[in-house]
Amino acid sequence: MAPAPGPVPSSxxxxxxxxxxxxxxxxxxxxxxxxxxxxxxxxTTDSSEIERLYHYDSFADFLMAFKxxxxxLQTPENFEFISYRLMEKLKAENVLHAEVYLSVGVYLRRKQxxxxxxxxxxxxxxxxxxxxxxxxxWIFDAVRQFGPAEALRVAExxxxxxxxxxxxxxxxxxxxxxxxxMFREVYAYAREHxxxxxxxxxxxxxxxxxxxxxxLQAERIGHGxxxxxxxxxxxxxxxxxxxxxxxxxxxxxxxxxxxLAEHPLRNYFDQGLMITLNTDDPAMFATSLSRExxxxxxxxxxxxxxxxxLARNSFEASFLPPAEKLRFLNLLDxxxxxxxxx
Numbered sequence: 001m002a003p004a005p006g007p008v009p010s011s012x013x014x015x016x017x018x019x020x021x022x023x024x025x026x027x028x029x030x031x032x033x034x035x036x037x038x039x040x041x042x043x044t045t046d047s048s049e050i051e052r053l054y055h056y057d058s059f060a061d062f063l064m065a066f067k068x069x070x071x072x073l074q075t076p077e078n079f080e081f082i083s084y085r086l087m088e089k090l091k092a093e094n095v096l097h098a099e100v101y102l103s104v105g106v107y108l109r110r111k112q113x114x115x116x117x118x119x120x121x122x123x124x125x126x127x128x129x130x131x132x133x134x135x136x137x138w139i140f141d142a143v144r145q146f147g148p149a150e151a152l153r154v155a156e157x158x159x160x161x162x163x164x165x166x167x168x169x170x171x172x173x174x175x176x177x178x179x180x181x182m183f184r185e186v187y188a189y190a191r192e193h194x195x196x197x198x199x200x201x202x203x204x205x206x207x208x209x210x211x212x213x214x215x216l217q218a219e220r221i222g223h224g225x226x227x228x229x230x231x232x233x234x235x236x237x238x239x240x241x242x243x244x245x246x247x248x249x250x251x252x253x254x255x256x257x258x259x260l261a262e263h264p265l266r267n268y269f270d271q272g273l274m275i276t277l278n279t280d281d282p283a284m285f286a287t288s289l290s291r292e293x294x295x296x297x298x299x300x301x302x303x304x305x306x307x308x309x310l311a312r313n314s315f316e317a318s319f320l321p322p323a324e325k326l327r328f329l330n331l332l333d334x335x336x337x338x339x340x341x342x
Contacts, residue, residue, distance in 0.1 A: 027281020076120025087128025144178035180212030243317035
């Protein structure tokens with residue numbers, strides 16, 4: 001499925017201070033960046049082949065495209081380039097803070113020297129922070145279908161990297177092949193060693209996957225698309241104010257949700273769930289965080305005040321220390337006070 005043109009964000013949305021909590025570094029690589037990576041690595045560039053990579057008709061097709069994109073990430077310089085460019089894009093969207101998934105499980109599986117690659121990532125992050133003023137934390141992501149032993153390797157690496165802007169641990173990939181209960185010991189280890197916990201759940205599997213993530217003591221739920229099928233689960237998410245990271249365009253492009261009319265975003269919001277808007281893989285889904293906000297307004301009748309509430313949620317649900325959360329929330333409040341008519 002080819003990407004459809006996204007809505008044009010309003011000036012209010014573009015200027016709204018925002019955080020993004022569900023964003024894969026590798027999914028921020030757009031076709032020109034991929035061509036540049038191949039040039040850096042001495043490979044020939046076929047623009048038509050690259051463009052084909054960004055068109056898919058199912059979640060399985062998307063996972064294959066994602067895998068192929070990561071194959072062009074080979075050197076520390078590659079990683080420095082993409083982390084810096086991501087922060088440049090975040091600045092353009094007025095995203096002040098981002099918590100970014102790294103597919104560490106993939107690089108370990110390929111026996112790449114992740115310590116060297118991470119040096120490149122950190123150089124790009126530090127340069128981006130200096131030049132753009134964007135705050136960024138890393139979440140190390142394990143590929144669930146690789147199994148719990150491989151996931152534990154990722155968690156151990158995250159623990160050893162906590163002093164280098166690594167804040168959390170999560171699992172992504174195929175929920176059906178590898179349900180949450182397989183990872184109880186891994187999550188217990190991560191929690192005991194001070195990592196914050198996330199999990200992709202309810203994207204391609206039913207509510208049982210979200211229940212399983214909660215049993216792992218995940219603090220945020222990635223996608224949560226199928227929670228509506230279980231009213232008890234929706235009530236629990238609402239009562240406990242467990243943040244749900246909604247990715248509208250992603251769910252459409254992967255066909256996990258057949259249409260926007262069937263997406264539960266507004267249902268969740270009206271039932272008091274703590275919702276955040278996110279891009280997931282913005283380059284691969286031809287979207288941006290501002291476009292996701294505009295989509296919520298145009299398709300789900302969110303008012304400007306609702307959007308400010310979602311932006312507030314994005315900072316409150318972050319893994320930032322309380323003082324940093326408060327700093328960003330104050331910036332958000334000052335931005336609202338400057339708006340016409342305030």
